[in-house]
Amino acid sequence: SETVTKLKQPKGVFPTKWKFGSSKPEETVNVLKLKAIKERVPGATVNDVLLTVTALAIREYYKEENDPIMNTNKDIRGTLAVNTRPHGADYLSDEYFGNHIVVATQRYPLHQSRLETLSTFRTESRLRKFSPDTAMRQLIMKTLNYLPRDKIVEIAAEASCQFSIM
Numbered sequence: 001s002e003t004v005t006k007l008k009q010p011k012g013v014f015p016t017k018w019k020f021g022s023s024k025p026e027e028t029v030n031v032l033k034l035k036a037i038k039e040r041v042p043g044a045t046v047n048d049v050l051l052t053v054t055a056l057a058i059r060e061y062y063k064e065e066n067d068p069i070m071n072t073n074k075d076i077r078g079t080l081a082v083n084t085r086p087h088g089a090d091y092l093s094d095e096y097f098g099n100h101i102v103v104a105t106q107r108y109p110l111h112q113s114r115l116e117t118l119s120t121f122r123t124e125s126r127l128r129k130f131s132p133d134t135a136m137r138q139l140i141m142k143t144l145n146y147l148p149r150d151k152i153v154e155i156a157a158e159a160s161c162q163f164s165i166m
Contacts, residue, residue: 003072006062031046041115041122049118056117076108077108080103
């Protein structure tokens with residue numbers, strides 16, 4: 001079962017005291033720094049670096065909030081979009097323009113060093129790329145296109161689809 005944290009609540013419960021925020025307009029992400037970090041870890045991608053930054057930010061939030069999960073060795077899971085275009089596809093072509101994604105879950109490490117966290121995301125993204133899981137999710141999504149929208153909602157409700165940290 002999922003560990004309840006300040007970001008992950010029991011099924012069906014929406015936290016009433018959540019505060020939503022965003023960065024200041026002058027606080028931007030320097031893509032060149034992300035690429036420089038990626039280059040220091042063989043096989044890492046910019047997406048791996050972004051996931052690492054997200055995991056580290058969540059970890060700092062939990063520390064500041066004294067979330068009990070930080071007194072355990074547990075991690076959290078979140079959902080993310082996985083690109084299903086083949087390597088080298090022309091994103092602007094008619095065939096591959098638009099969204100070509102499936103939703104997958106990812107472990108967000110809370111107790112590893114920065115480098116270990118980046119290595120975890122790199123390894124798991126490599127495994128995901130070569131796993132039949134992504135292809136199966138893509139096939140299921142294509143199949144769902146043939147069903148009426150209300151039937152899809154019913155199937156999702158029966159499967160108790162849950163999304164977190166998006």
